Amino acid sequence: MIGLMDFILPQASTSATQVDFLIELIFVIVGVWFILAEGVLFYLIFRFRKKEGVKAQYITGEKHEENKWVHIPHNLILVFDVIIIIFAIKIWYGVKQHLPAPDETIRVIGQQWAWTFVHPGKDKILGTDDDVAKVDELRLKVGTTYHFQLTSKDVLHSFSIPAFRLKQDAIPGRIITGWFKPTKTGEYDFQCAEICGIGHGIMQAKVFVENEADHNKWLEGQKEHIVLPDFFPAAPMNPTIAAAPN
Numbered sequence: 167m168i169g170l171m172d173f174i175l176p177q178a179s180t181s182a183t184q185v186d187f188l189i190e191l192i193f194v195i196v197g198v199w200f201i202l203a204e205g206v207l208f209y210l211i212f213r214f215r216k217k218e219g220v221k222a223q224y225i226t227g228e229k230h231e232e233n234k235w236v237h238i239p240h241n242l243i244l245v246f247d248v249i250i251i252i253f254a255i256k257i258w259y260g261v262k263q264h265l266p267a268p269d270e271t272i273r274v275i276g277q278q279w280a281w282t283f284v285h286p287g288k289d290k291i292l293g294t295d296d297d298v299a300k301v302d303e304l305r306l307k308v309g310t311t312y313h314f315q316l317t318s319k320d321v322l323h324s325f326s327i328p329a330f331r332l333k334q335d336a337i338p339g340r341i342i343t344g345w346f347k348p349t350k351t352g353e354y355d356f357q358c359a360e361i362c363g364i365g366h367g368i369m370q371a372k373v374f375v376e377n378e379a380d381h382n383k384w385l386e387g388q389k390e391h392i393v394l395p396d397f398f399p400a401a402p403m404n405p406t407i408a409a410a411p412n
């Protein structure tokens with residue numbers, strides 16, 4: 167809308183522009199009311215300042231003509247609340263509750279204190295010999311719709327790419343699927359966003375969003391493919407929990 171958020175932090179995914187639209191909408195609505203309310207406040211302070219011979223009055227705000235100063239703005243604000251809620255539900259549904267068809271699927275595995283990213287390789291299919299697993303390095307192609315399958319080997323972690331306005335907890339024993347679509351090439355930060363132990367602060371990775379040519383060149387260079395033990399479908403990672411009756 168006003169590009170303010172993009173200026174603060176690049177908007178590098180489709181969700182980023184939508185989430186930021188909400189933030190900017192709230193900022194504008196609250197901002198207008200803030201200026202209005204402060205304007206009235208300062209006007210009244212100046213208009214009814216101390217004058218010789220005029221005695222101050224104590225107003226309780228109980229009379230109708232007094233408390234309408236509260237009710238009318240309050241009801242107007244409710245209208246704006248409804249506008250914000252409608253947009254919020256629409257965007258939340260699009261970002262979190264709905265999965266568009268993927269072009270590619272990646273796997274993301276958190277552990278104390280690193281991230282493993284499994285890229286599907288040239289055949290674009292996960293679980294095959296040409297999968298490329300990288301530690302703390304996620305390589306994406308711009309304009310591609312990705313699904314991610316997220317899990318954790320040990321404790322709670324959180325998959326967070328601020329430039330994508332994306333955040334999702336990683337839970338051991340569960341595979342959580344979500345999606346994103348990078349829209350801008352560049353190098354972005356990835357940071358664990360759930361306190362997960364003493365190394366939490368250094369549990370960060372780099373996200374590279376590349377154009378198709380650069381991405382294929384990188385893929386070409388991945389000679390030694392690391393094939394991970396099969397997490398998917400996840401074996402019970404905590405035997406005590408697995409043994410407990412449901």
Ligand SMILES: [Cu+2]
Nearest residue numbers: 323358362369
């Ligand atoms: Cu973590």
